[in-house]
Amino acid sequence: MNEIKGGDASAELSTDLNIITAEINAYQRVAGEAIFEIGYRLKHVKEKDLVHGEWSEWLEKMNMTQGHARRFIRVYDRFAKHAPVHELPPSLSVLYLLIPFDDEELEKPREMPNGSTKKLTEMSRREIEEFKAREKKALLAAEEAEQARKQAEAQRDMALRESDILRDTLESREDVEPEVRTEYVYVEKEPQAEFTRSVSKESRKQFYADFIEELEYIRCKYAAIAAEAPELKKSIEQNESLCDKLDNFDDFWNSFAKSIYKNNTIIEMGN
Incomplete structure (x- = not known):
């Protein structure tokens, strides 16, 4: 079985948890920044029509669907000017779920079912989906209450x-x-x-x-x-x-x- 190792395969990893944590955070930042670099370049190719109308064919050669490319571009458009970018989740699917929220809403602490609080940028994909479901339910309840009041x-x-x-x-x-x-x-x-x-x-x-x-x-x-x-x-x-x-x-x-x-x-x- 092939083993996947980063850097020098013969190098030993540190036994210091703080060092390991710092290394993981560094790689996560690189992964998060890669999302925006990819979105930036996809948008450039599409807007400049560098593939001469063969957008879908070019994406297939890159093993990327049009829907996947569209998510990269939309995430780039929404968060490219967000500072600092490295504080955003290094996940395309999570960032895509956060597109409808403005910067103020992203920074607002939200109460979780267990009583703790988290920002939207600190939540997992499942937690964000559950939060949006709760918000939708609360909105419907508020609309029904307003209708009953009237x-x-x-x-x-x-x-x-x-x-x-x-x-x-x-x-x-x-x-x-x-x-x-x-x-x-x-x-x-x-x-x-x-x-x-x-x-x-x-x-x-x-x-x-x-x-x-x-x-x-x-x-x-x-x-x-x-x-x-x-x-x-x-x-x-x-x-x-x-x-x-x-x-x-x-x-x-x-x-x-x-x-x-x-x-x-x-x-x-x-x-």
Whole structure:
């Protein structure tokens, strides 16, 4: 079996871990710099058309796919001006994953699942992919929360509009007085005399029947609103003005209902 050795095959490696670590870091820097040198030269050949339209054929001779060459060029375009270059990961696949992030995002410490923190440039390919998946999930959750908030605000606004309409209706009904008609009756025996009489009992009962029917409609409307009142208050709990308005309306209705309802049944009126 062939052995792969660097430098002088007869040279012995040091037993000092610090020296070995320094040597590995040096080779890594060379590998990282090679990525940009290759990307730089691939871009030069393609832009200058040095292969006279035979880009793919030339790449095949170099045992390189077009996709692989494109990654080299894109990594070079994104990170060639990054200083210092040797602090970047010496991996084409990792650098390719980091292309969407700007320099500020690359330097920002990120919390890892185990509680530690790492910069994106310190992560492995798997860690970067998992980080991007978590970010995407968090973004979707934030969008769903924002949509739910807007929907809750729309429902709250609709409920408040309906409560205003209900209050206006109740206030207008309070101002309504029973209709009283005056009839003039001429008595044959005393043709010069005239007198008035109040509206009949049946007419008065009919008026209250209509009024009670309208109240029942308003009660059903309020019941639908009141059923959602806890959720509405929860959605607007940060807005004291709206909370107070909803509480005042609830107090108003309860006070009004006590004078009209008894044991959940409308009190017969007009007898």
